[in-house]
Amino acid sequence: MSNTVYVVNGPNLNLLGTREPELYGRATLADVEKLCRATAQRFGLTVQFHQSNHEGEIIDWIHQARAEGAAGLIINPAGYTTTSVAILDALQALEAPVVEVHITNIHAREQFRRHSYISRVARAVVCGFGIEGYALAVTGVATMIGAKE
Ligand code: CA2
DSSP states (O other): OOSEEEEEEEEHHHHHHHTTHHHSOOOOHHHHHHHHHHHHHHHHHHEEEEEEHHHHHHHHHHHHHHHTTSSSEEEOOOOGGGGGGGHHHHHTTSSSOOEEEHHHHHHHEEOOGGSSGGGOSEEEEESSTTHHHHHHHHHHHHHHHHHHO
């Protein structure tokens, strides 16, 4: 197993901090990346941080994580949460723990956001903590794999 944690972000998250701050906050995806790296470093882990608006590219990174023997994979599938059996299938082939993150509390929003295909393979789901949820997810993966501070 490598000491790399993949953090994969789905469509439109590149716009974080530029629109809808009342919902998603003012932090940018670059801020999220810094937070993930700083948190991972505390546990001796490194981060492969990605964002894509394309389902296939997200699937390719999941395959890469598997081939590399990644320590864990954190995913905010964004709009693909409620639609993508293909991302679910890719994650199912991964042995490493998967943690699903949402910035907002998807259960307090529209009904259609509440059903996640991804949760079926997630060891844990974090939602509603804003971008701090990513730091919680990295800490959670570290705990799952027994990495010490
Ligand atoms: O709360 C989350 O993290 C979501 O995964 C975000 C998705 C949404 O479809 C999910 O239901 C919940 C939307 C990502 C779009 O991100 C933007 C951020 C700022 C401005 C515009 C879009």
